[in-house]
Amino acid sequence: MNNKNKCISSMPVVAASYLGPALMPNLDVAWDEAQLPLSPDDLVQKIIGQPLRRAGRFIKMVCCGALVCLKSVPAADLKEKKIGIFLATGLGNVDEILPFITQVFKHDGGFPSPNQFANSVSNAAAFFLARISEIKGVVLTISQEELSFESALWLAQSYLECGEIDLALVGGCDVFTPTVADYRERMDLRPDNHRSMPMGEGSSWLLLGNTSSKKIGNILSVELDHTSKTQQQLLSDENILSECEKIADSLLVKHDQQKIILPGFRLIGTDHSFFKDKGWRVEDYLPHCGIHPTATAYGLARALLSGQSDFFVHCNYHAAGRRALVAAVTE
């Protein structure tokens, strides 16, 4: 506890989904930052079966990503279950807020669109998702910059553990917003604190808890170390390996199991050969989703759907020097 906030109760992963800038669920598809953002309307029609005419991109992305995850589980397995929604977002629905505030200033005191204001409110997306998926009860919108998804996962674990919910639908969503320069500034991306990678977006989700459905894996631990560290400490391959090995040892990972590191967007210069020599493989998911505050959700969901029996640790840190490690295993 204290400085290292750690959840160590294993959380079964019943389902997962990942959606990146190409808007093709659960697929790695090439995309181009210069063409973003793409219209989600075809995807909305395909997944939800009706247009969400009044909703903005953020709300549509949240709903599409989460429903892909939920629909991969037989409806009977969700019936009568208390499901909690934990929506993590670093920047929120900027795509609704910006046009609204532009209207406010443009009209210098006139009334801008009430519908746009309603959709710009921080928890509107979670409400839409709750309504579409007919979930009532615990519905939380959590934000903590680039540690938003890890924080939501940590909190979901406590809700599952105390029995207040049976299942936790935990997702991370952030949307691409022009301009790229503004987007990068909002994420505090400086030349020395992130990987050289295009800006992206995503809506990626995990359904956690116990059902009669076959689980696809387990989230084994979520560790948020809030003691501030130097960038040198955070980026040292030796330190990263040491932390990952500690987790693997504490979780009694089998010797024959492939151990994988998923590097987040702050991890610059990871030496793949160094880790390979120590028995770890580096799996780079970031080219498929680009940099966005909740990219961790994409990386974890993609790894959990890989279909291989692997142990992996997602590693990232906050610009202020706080490290976040999430360990999982696929079945």
Add this chain to the structure above:
Amino acid sequence: MSKSTIDIRGWGAVTTLGWSARESANNLLSGNVRPADFCTSSHLTNRDLKAFEVPYTGNPLNKSWAMLDSALTEAFNRAELTAAEIAESCLLVGTTGGLFIRNEYEFTEIVRQNPGKESPPIACRNRGPGEVADAIARKYGINGQAMTFSMACVSSSHALVVAAQLLQQKKIRRAIVVGFDPLLNLTLQGFASLLLYDSEQCRPFCANRSGMQIGEAAAAVILEENGNANNDCRKKVVRYKFAGGYLFNDNNSLTSAGVDGELAGNVIGQTLTTAQISPAEIVAIKAHGTGTRDNDLSEGRGLVKVFGDNLPPVVSLKGAIGHALGAAGAVETALWLSCLEEGLLPRSFGFTQIDPELGFAPSQVNIPAVDGAYLFTFFGFGGTCTSYLIIRNPQGTVA
């Protein structure tokens, strides 16, 4: 009666009534309450919307930081927290706008400094709602889990309930729960666009009500499991317990909790049941009471469903300090506790006539505070509901 083990060790607040919870409570109890007025802050472009502004000389961004600092300092001092205790605490922030004020302030400054020129597009440079927690954690050296709830008007009330649950589960040792929402063009004009803004006065539960009025505020409430104070010689008597809460999200309407009172009644009932407290044990109710038609109907009818003819005194603070949006939970809790410390429950401001659809009047005089259980309710955009109980303990317990 609930056997809560969660102490409320300290609190602080900045409201339109004062730069501390104590000052705000004293002004509230002495009736030194100004109605909402036209705003003067340089970043606010519409001068026709009345709001509850915190008085300050200087730019609105500096004011925001000063409000946060003042609320946190008051809370830390009241709790007598050591630096080590602050460092090991968990930080939960409830806010809707976060530091969006930076975008509005910088934009209006550019326009002001370039008269006659075409306005540039407004840039969005804030880092999302989590930026406030990050800034507080850095400034005060808080090393525990930091997390932000961005849940419209229940942001910090939800944060309080979540904090209590994490404490009960022993996931954390201590929680610093912060509520923060400065006045923004975004929210002032947003609620006006929804036709939910009363241009004259905020009149909670009054037959003449016609909407809400926003008030800016910052607050901090420190929750701790009993016995977790680190330093024996600093142990203090704690007179207030957080006796449990309940949060619920309905999915029927984005903007209304249902005017039949069913949802509000169920949420309050669930809170009492979970805490093993009967309606008869409730001393008074700190209601959400926004002054909008729908909120007051759903909440008022919900209260009547639960309490029937034995409705305890109902108080809405929003006629005096406005609706602090995401900060409302922490702010109204801090202000209420400071009133209890003064030995009085405040009266509701802005009420003149009973609404026949509700059939009750909110408390119209200050009344002596007694020991027992106080009910707090909050309802917000997106079907969000929070309710919790605070118990004033006659003897107090040692933290």
